[in-house]
Amino acid sequence: PFKSAYVAAKHGIVGLTKVVALETAQATITCNSICPGYVWTPLVEKQINEQAAAHNLPREKVVTDVLLKAQPNKRFADVSEIGALAAFLCSNEASSITGAALPVDGAWTAQ
Numbered sequence: 001p002f003k004s005a006y007v008a009a010k011h012g013i014v015g016l017t018k019v020v021a022l023e024t025a026q027a028t029i030t031c032n033s034i035c036p037g038y039v040w041t042p043l044v045e046k047q048i049n050e051q052a053a054a055h056n057l058p059r060e061k062v063v064t065d066v067l068l069k070a071q072p073n074k075r076f077a078d079v080s081e082i083g084a085l086a087a088f089l090c091s092n093e094a095s096s097i098t099g100a101a102l103p104v105d106g107a108w109t110a111q
Contacts, residue, residue, distance in 0.1 A: 010035070014101045021099030030098040032089050037105030038067060040076035073106035 013033055020031040038044060044067075051062045068074050082104055088094050089102075103109045 017101060018099045025098060028095070030089065030095065032097060032099070033101045034082060034085055034089075035101050035103045035105065035109075036077055036082055037103070037108045038071065038076045039082060040078055044076065070111075071106055071108060072111065075106065077104055077106065 014035075017031050017033040024031060048059050048062050048067070051057070051066060052059045055062070057065075064074075068076070085102065085104060089097060
């Protein structure tokens with residue numbers, strides 16, 4: 001519940017990505033969206049601590065039984081994975097990749 005604004009914003013970014021890619025294709029400008037799932041960040045650590053306190057659960061249980069319960073690969077992405085994809089997308093080798101929404105979500109969207 002209460003995710004409608006968040007989800008609408010994500011869909012808007014993907015739509016904007018596609019339009020910008022089309023409008024700039026002949027100018028050899030690329031535009032893509034990196035769509036991460038759960039990434040291990042200080043914000044996620046804070047959320048784990050808050051959920052553990054709110055539900056009187058150990059941190060490990062919050063991770064395994066709440067956050068990653070439905071996650072196919074059962075792990076968080078690392079920020080270095082997101083950064084590596086961003087660096088690749090900025091390279092000449094990715095010059096034909098444009099208008100794409102690239103999930104980095106451990107198969108979440110494959111469900």
